[in-house]
Amino acid sequence: MSRPALPSLLLAFLFLVAGLLLAFVIGRYPISLADVLDVVAAKLAGRAADVPPAVESVIWQVRGPRVIAAALVGAALAVAGTAFQGLFRNPLVSPDILGASSGAALGAVLGIYFSLGVFAIQALAFVGGLIAVAAVYAIGSAVRARDPVLVLVLTGVVIGALLGAGVGLVKYLADPYNQLPAMTFWLLGSLAAVAPSDLLPLFGPVTLGTLVLLALRWRMNVMSLPDEEARALGVPTGGLRIAIVAAATLVTSASVATAGIIGWIGLVVPHVARTLAGPDFARLIPAAALLGGGFLLLIDTLARTGAAIEIPLGILTALVGTPFFIWLLTSVAKTWS
Amino acid sequence: MILAGHNLTIGYSERVVGRNLDIALSTGEVLALLGPNGGGKTTLLKTLLGLIPPKGGEIELGGRPLANYTSRERARLIAYVPQSHAATFAFTVETVVLMGRTAHGNLFSRPTPADRAVATRAMERFGIIDLRERPYTMISGGERQLALLARALAQEPQFIVLDEPTASLDFGNQGRVMREIRALGASGHGVLFTTHDPNHAMRAADRAYLLRQGVRLGEGAVGQVLGRAQLEALYGTPVQLITDAGGGHSAFLPG
Numbered sequence: 001m002s003r004p005a006l007p008s009l010l011l012a013f014l015f016l017v018a019g020l021l022l023a024f025v026i027g028r029y030p031i032s033l034a035d036v037l038d039v040v041a042a043k044l045a046g047r048a049a050d051v052p053p054a055v056e057s058v059i060w061q062v063r064g065p066r067v068i069a070a071a072l073v074g075a076a077l078a079v080a081g082t083a084f085q086g087l088f089r090n091p092l093v094s095p096d097i098l099g100a101s102s103g104a105a106l107g108a109v110l111g112i113y114f115s116l117g118v119f120a121i122q123a124l125a126f127v128g129g130l131i132a133v134a135a136v137y138a139i140g141s142a143v144r145a146r147d148p149v150l151v152l153v154l155t156g157v158v159i160g161a162l163l164g165a166g167v168g169l170v171k172y173l174a175d176p177y178n179q180l181p182a183m184t185f186w187l188l189g190s191l192a193a194v195a196p197s198d199l200l201p202l203f204g205p206v207t208l209g210t211l212v213l214l215a216l217r218w219r220m221n222v223m224s225l226p227d228e229e230a231r232a233l234g235v236p237t238g239g240l241r242i243a244i245v246a247a248a249t250l251v252t253s254a255s256v257a258t259a260g261i262i263g264w265i266g267l268v269v270p271h272v273a274r275t276l277a278g279p280d281f282a283r284l285i286p287a288a289a290l291l292g293g294g295f296l297l298l299i300d301t302l303a304r305t306g307a308a309i310e311i312p313l314g315i316l317t318a319l320v321g322t323p324f325f326i327w328l329l330t331s332v333a334k335t336w337s
Numbered sequence: 338m339i340l341a342g343h344n345l346t347i348g349y350s351e352r353v354v355g356r357n358l359d360i361a362l363s364t365g366e367v368l369a370l371l372g373p374n375g376g377g378k379t380t381l382l383k384t385l386l387g388l389i390p391p392k393g394g395e396i397e398l399g400g401r402p403l404a405n406y407t408s409r410e411r412a413r414l415i416a417y418v419p420q421s422h423a424a425t426f427a428f429t430v431e432t433v434v435l436m437g438r439t440a441h442g443n444l445f446s447r448p449t450p451a452d453r454a455v456a457t458r459a460m461e462r463f464g465i466i467d468l469r470e471r472p473y474t475m476i477s478g479g480e481r482q483l484a485l486l487a488r489a490l491a492q493e494p495q496f497i498v499l500d501e502p503t504a505s506l507d508f509g510n511q512g513r514v515m516r517e518i519r520a521l522g523a524s525g526h527g528v529l530f531t532t533h534d535p536n537h538a539m540r541a542a543d544r545a546y547l548l549r550q551g552v553r554l555g556e557g558a559v560g561q562v563l564g565r566a567q568l569e570a571l572y573g574t575p576v577q578l579i580t581d582a583g584g585g586h587s588a589f590l591p592g
Contacts, residue, residue, distance in 0.1 A: 232388060
């Protein structure tokens, strides 16, 4: 019954590596695996690669940033989903639940509506996500109830609906020729526009938030017990809950700001990771990050190459996520109380 | 060391459940809290644990107000055994027991080898060492109760507070848990538990505390407090006392 730590994490790591290699090799401009490895090895050794300049340019300027962004965004959404599911002791919770995604969405469509630059749009998405979660948290804490977690989740649903109405209003008012397509594209999720300069604003917050969650891994195990039990075990649940929600929101907002709304990863991947690595967050968080990165790499490769036009990521993840969610609902009674 | 509540008013934000309650528990003694449903047993328990603040009066632990303890300091002195419940995640029994060590580490620490040794001793004591790798979600209710007892012991507390430790257990496991509670008292812990069965109080406790509709009906050594008349007053139902002619043990029957 024990789950050896190494094989499960090794498996997840190999999945990520497979996703990375596939994503580099497959595309409009096919590149052989040998060329990819040669270019990377050459860069590391500081010599010139023995490949056509076009290949090198595709790898470093076009495909590389997109591949790295896909791995980071997938990992971020999966880690955030893992944290939220543990914190709310509920398998049907995802990063969208506290309004992080819908807040970020409203921020971004407002940025597009006011014709702001790319960086300002990302910053607005980021701020929108944080404000939405802060509002949900303030309202949820103001309501004195026996089950603070349930109140938070319900508040998140209500605020999410309000923000969704805001997004709808901005889309309704937007210029249907210049702005609306950009908004729609962004709301459905895409990595097509990722440039090398986008990577640092993504990498920083995702790493910071994930490190905070990793540092709290044992306390997160205890936090998945009922609130009173966790407090009786000596865990100050109020402050820790704020820290975990803030870290997970930071990670979510950064990925939404880069790639738009990509649903389902934060719901599906934590389950797969838990099946693979067990419920202990010390192994669960790394497993979820590796699997989430690999999963979005596969999805994004499919999005780039599956059809004559780019397929929005949110649509592909929904195609995978919906059947999974239905299966989860039918099996939930067996594994969750 | 003494855990004591003086002139407590207990309840939730909008509702007072009990008033003028005085209760004291010393290390090395077992106190049973008896009373009908809705009488305030669990509320009193959680107030003494510091999980809900008293609406009036004060609680002292080792001569210091309980409210002045941090949750970590408190957890090193008082352990809580909730009613055994199904868990959300399939942690192993060992991980569940190790969670009792949380208050002995800092915010970022993981259980150390020393913590594992303490957890192993606790599992051995309750005879669940063979279950250490089993998921907590896949063991029986009786085994879960023993795992929660082992977790409380791994906390290395002075006091252990149990909420209906025998509820939903079969007859054999009820006896087992009663024996363990007696042993915990004998090994120097102060033990407080609620129960619906006066016979469990008779078998496991030194003293009993009778609580009806938030009012203390009586308190004292089980032999003095647990009589037919007191139990009839406590539960509002006729009670029979039957005595084993051979051993001299007696038991109560309701109705």
